[in-house]
Amino acid sequence: MIRVSAVALIGAWAPLASLPAQLTARLSGQGILIYTHADPVPGGGSLGEARLVQPILMLDLGALRQRLLFHVTADFEGWTIPNGELAPGDWGEGFVDRRHPHTYLHELILSTPDVLHRWDLPVQLSLSAGKGFVPFGSDDPMSRPVERFPVNHHWCQVLERAVGMAALQAGRVTVEAALFNGDEPERPSQAPNLSRFGDSWAGRVTLRPLIGLEWQTSAATVHSPESRGGAGTDTHLLSTSLRVERRAGRTHLYGFVEWGRASEANGTFVFHTVLAEAAVAAGRHRPYYRVERTERPEDARTLDPFRTVRPHLDNSILGIDRWSIHTAGYGVRFGAAADRLELQPFVEISYGRIAQVGAGLFDPTAVYGRATFWTASVGLRVGWGMDGHRMGRYGVPMEPMNMPGMSLSDRAP
Amino acid sequence: MRPERRSSRWPRLGAAAFLAAWAACWDSGTTPLPTESGTGPQPALVASVAIPANYGIHDTFVRNGLAFVCAWNAGVMIFDVGNGIQGGSPASPQLIATYVTAGGQTHNAWWFWNPGTGEKKYLFVGEEGPGTLGSSSSGDIHVLDVSDLRAPSEVAFFHLDGAGTHNFWMDESAQVLYAAYYNQGVVALDVSGSLTGDLSSRLIDSIRPGGAGSTYTWGVQLYNGSLYALDMLSGFWQLGVGGPNLSVLSGGNNVPERYSSDLAVANGFAYTGTWGSASRKTGVVGNVVKIWRLDTSGAPELRDSIVTPGIGTVSDVKVSPDGKLLMFSAELGTRAGFWFYSLQDPANPTFVATYPVPDGVHTAKFGTIGGRLYAFGAKDPSLPALLILDVTDIDR
Numbered sequence: 179m180i181r182v183s184a185v186a187l188i189g190a191w192a193p194l195a196s197l198p199a200q201l202t203a204r205l206s207g208q209g210i211l212i213y214t215h216a217d218p219v220p221g222g223g224s225l226g227e228a229r230l231v232q233p234i235l236m237l238d239l240g241a242l243r244q245r246l247l248f249h250v251t252a253d254f255e256g257w258t259i260p261n262g263e264l265a266p267g268d269w270g271e272g273f274v275d276r277r278h279p280h281t282y283l284h285e286l287i288l289s290t291p292d293v294l295h296r297w298d299l300p301v302q303l304s305l306s307a308g309k310g311f312v313p314f315g316s317d318d319p320m321s322r323p324v325e326r327f328p329v330n331h332h333w334c335q336v337l338e339r340a341v342g343m344a345a346l347q348a349g350r351v352t353v354e355a356a357l358f359n360g361d362e363p364e365r366p367s368q369a370p371n372l373s374r375f376g377d378s379w380a381g382r383v384t385l386r387p388l389i390g391l392e393w394q395t396s397a398a399t400v401h402s403p404e405s406r407g408g409a410g411t412d413t414h415l416l417s418t419s420l421r422v423e424r425r426a427g428r429t430h431l432y433g434f435v436e437w438g439r440a441s442e443a444n445g446t447f448v449f450h451t452v453l454a455e456a457a458v459a460a461g462r463h464r465p466y467y468r469v470e471r472t473e474r475p476e477d478a479r480t481l482d483p484f485r486t487v488r489p490h491l492d493n494s495i496l497g498i499d500r501w502s503i504h505t506a507g508y509g510v511r512f513g514a515a516a517d518r519l520e521l522q523p524f525v526e527i528s529y530g531r532i533a534q535v536g537a538g539l540f541d542p543t544a545v546y547g548r549a550t551f552w553t554a555s556v557g558l559r560v561g562w563g564m565d566g567h568r569m570g571r572y573g574v575p576m577e578p579m580n581m582p583g584m585s586l587s588d589r590a591p
Numbered sequence: 592m593r594p595e596r597r598s599s600r601w602p603r604l605g606a607a608a609f610l611a612a613w614a615a616c617w618d619s620g621t622t623p624l625p626t627e628s629g630t631g632p633q634p635a636l637v638a639s640v641a642i643p644a645n646y647g648i649h650d651t652f653v654r655n656g657l658a659f660v661c662a663w664n665a666g667v668m669i670f671d672v673g674n675g676i677q678g679g680s681p682a683s684p685q686l687i688a689t690y691v692t693a694g695g696q697t698h699n700a701w702w703f704w705n706p707g708t709g710e711k712k713y714l715f716v717g718e719e720g721p722g723t724l725g726s727s728s729s730g731d732i733h734v735l736d737v738s739d740l741r742a743p744s745e746v747a748f749f750h751l752d753g754a755g756t757h758n759f760w761m762d763e764s765a766q767v768l769y770a771a772y773y774n775q776g777v778v779a780l781d782v783s784g785s786l787t788g789d790l791s792s793r794l795i796d797s798i799r800p801g802g803a804g805s806t807y808t809w810g811v812q813l814y815n816g817s818l819y820a821l822d823m824l825s826g827f828w829q830l831g832v833g834g835p836n837l838s839v840l841s842g843g844n845n846v847p848e849r850y851s852s853d854l855a856v857a858n859g860f861a862y863t864g865t866w867g868s869a870s871r872k873t874g875v876v877g878n879v880v881k882i883w884r885l886d887t888s889g890a891p892e893l894r895d896s897i898v899t900p901g902i903g904t905v906s907d908v909k910v911s912p913d914g915k916l917l918m919f920s921a922e923l924g925t926r927a928g929f930w931f932y933s934l935q936d937p938a939n940p941t942f943v944a945t946y947p948v949p950d951g952v953h954t955a956k957f958g959t960i961g962g963r964l965y966a967f968g969a970k971d972p973s974l975p976a977l978l979i980l981d982v983t984d985i986d987r
Binding site: 221222407409411443447476478480481491493495496497537539540541544545547 | 663723725823870
């Protein structure tokens with residue numbers, strides 16, 4: 179597996195073969211080699227470990243003068259972090275205080291970006307289908323400056339689903355709607371449950387009043403996300419976020435704020451999240467910061483304190499806790515030109531507090547030994563050709579913002 | 592400004608180091624632990640019946656050769672396991688009927704045999720709705736008319752605002768249903784006569800033995816005139832049922848280090864389980880069965896414990912009808928499954944056998960059919976099943 183993955187990663191470095199006319203292709207990839215120390219971890223004590231995280235390869239093909247687009251992302255975390263990435267607060271898909279690995283086939287989307295091109299209309303309609311992100315919430319954390327995934331990942335992104343979607347763009351407004359399967363993956367090799375396609379929906383409105391300024395608001399109803407068979411309750415999600423990217427001289431500024439709400443089991447459980455983050459790219463230097471305040475459910479854990487019981491046995495939880503986390507990081511970019519291999523060593527430190535919300539069996543002090551934690555990470559981010567990609571945006575082309583997490587160059591709109 | 596040639600060399604060197612380090616920190620996963628094998632007579636699996644994974648099977652009530660399987664959103668599944676109505680046997684259970692109660696989430700059941708009237712008409716079904724363990728709960732009691740086992744129908748229900756039901760025990764001669772009711776404690780319900788519609792007027796009494804905020808009752812059992820209740824938060828209680836109201840007689844606040852689960856009372860002793868999917872104290876899991884002696888007044892006194900390494904939760908505790916065999920089911924960990932102990936000395940149970948089920952067993956019940964003793968277990972998902980073990984040979 180190591181060899182196969184290594185060859186695949188090196189392959190991403192090689193130039194593509196010459197392509198026939200009217201066919202375009204772009205191959206890109208990234209990976210982050212990271213050592214993280216966390217104190218405390220579930221069960222008490224501290225833990226440090228080195229892993230390769232976010233190893234992905236992406237292929238974008240365009241045909242018929244870009245009237246047909248194909249996007250595929252392979253994610254190798256099932257091999258590199260089968261037991262997840264150490265990250266207190268993160269949760270989902272059977273993991274807790276570890277970020278779960280994503281599926282090997284992260285995205286596979288076929289899009290027709292301009293169905294109405296024959297008519298000279300002031301709107302652009304696109305249709306997309308395949309496996310990937312649902313038009314809900316904000317950009318994937320993998321595309322953002324902070325390496326550590328936020329606690330709100332499962333409240334603000336819905337991904338790795340079989341999705342059919344339409345997007346209508348008129349001027350500075352884009353409206354997206356999608357049907358998809360509610361079940362989330364149970365393991366990296368698992369495909370969406372196609373028999374459940376259409377049991378969940380999402381819609382998003384994106385407004386770009388100015389260049390470099392983007393506001394989205396979205397809603398989704400996800401049926402039984404944590405029970406593949408569909409025995410679970412529905413989750414109703416709301417999200418709104420504002421994203422700003424500006425360039426001032428050679429300095430690239432990025433700012434982002436989001437709010438989200440999740441309601442489960444007809445309002446029996448309600449969770450909130452607020453997050454703000456900022457990054458600056460000045461020459462080679464990349465300081466960044468995030469503050470987050472997110473409520474998460476506490477599920478029954480197995481004897482492995484980093485895993486929760488899956489499949490569920492019932493619809494109850496042990497409690498709700500609120501994670502308030504400050505994360506600051508600093509990276510230095512190596513590699514000069516865009517669309518080439520670039521390296522970014524970085525350090526990242528988080529400090530957070532865990533508080534109970536309401537009553538329940540979950541007691542942070544009993545699980546962790548105390549109600550505060552910190553993590554420290556050193557890492558090396560490697561990217562190739564990631565410039566400008568909007569992970570999870572399909573069909574109608576979005577404003578080509580640089581993604582500070584992926585784009586290591588200092589270009590900006 | 593550095594020459595472009597130099598800066599382009601660094602990425603390649605870095606990439607080589609990156610790949611080498613990647614290989615060095617490869618996560619190889621975990622190695623499973625070896626499992627033990629028993630000696631002497633062992634439980635024998637006679638049947639494994641797949642249950643729809645929706646979520647699966649929670650509890651089973653066995654009586655008169657019938658097994659009422661509570662299969663969550665799939666409803667109540669009635670199997671002939673030796674009754675004869677459908678030609679079934681423990682080795683070949685035959686499905687008679689399935690009924691989905693309102694709201695699904697079917698958790699437990701009790702088939703009421705009314706000694707006063709001779710009726711075997713009503714099946715009480717517990718619905719386990721969403722809740723926050725230790726704090727809130729939901730779910731009603733549903734009453735099915737099973738006069739015709741092939742065509743059950745829901746005829747009545749009991750709803751309590753702000754709380755949901757869990758395990759039952761019934762005083763059949765008094766025609767009173769006792770229901771553990773999580774944050775509402777224990778509920779006593781008059782189930783005499785004909786049952787139709789809303790049974791809220793049938794509420795006799797309810798009690799929170801640990802008080803508001805410290806009560807989350809898992810199970811109850813009537814024994815020698817007292818009602819014993821095991822509360823996840825406040826421990827093991829003796830309750831009085833002699834008068835019109837429920838009352839606390841003794842016990843309580845006696846399991847401070849763990850959350851409690853299910854109970855069984857027999858032979859002047861009680862056996863209570865512990866639950867371990869959340870830590871009450873750092874590093875302490877629910878791998879204990881506590882042994883209580885009941886004094887002449889019925890008050891419990893903790894005498895000993897059975898500690899089982901390699902499990903995380905004792906999910907059900909039962910004593911065989913002849914009082915000789917203690918059984919508990921276990922979830923979480925490498926040694927999950929059925930565990931059996933001899934009660935030749937009820938104060939000092941001795942290990943007899945275990946039947947491992949790696950996915951875990953959620954509940955376990957005894958049933959005597961054709962003169963033989965069987966254990967009915969609810970195998971946890973991902974492939975939920977009703978497991979039936981012949982345990983006659985270990986019941987010595």
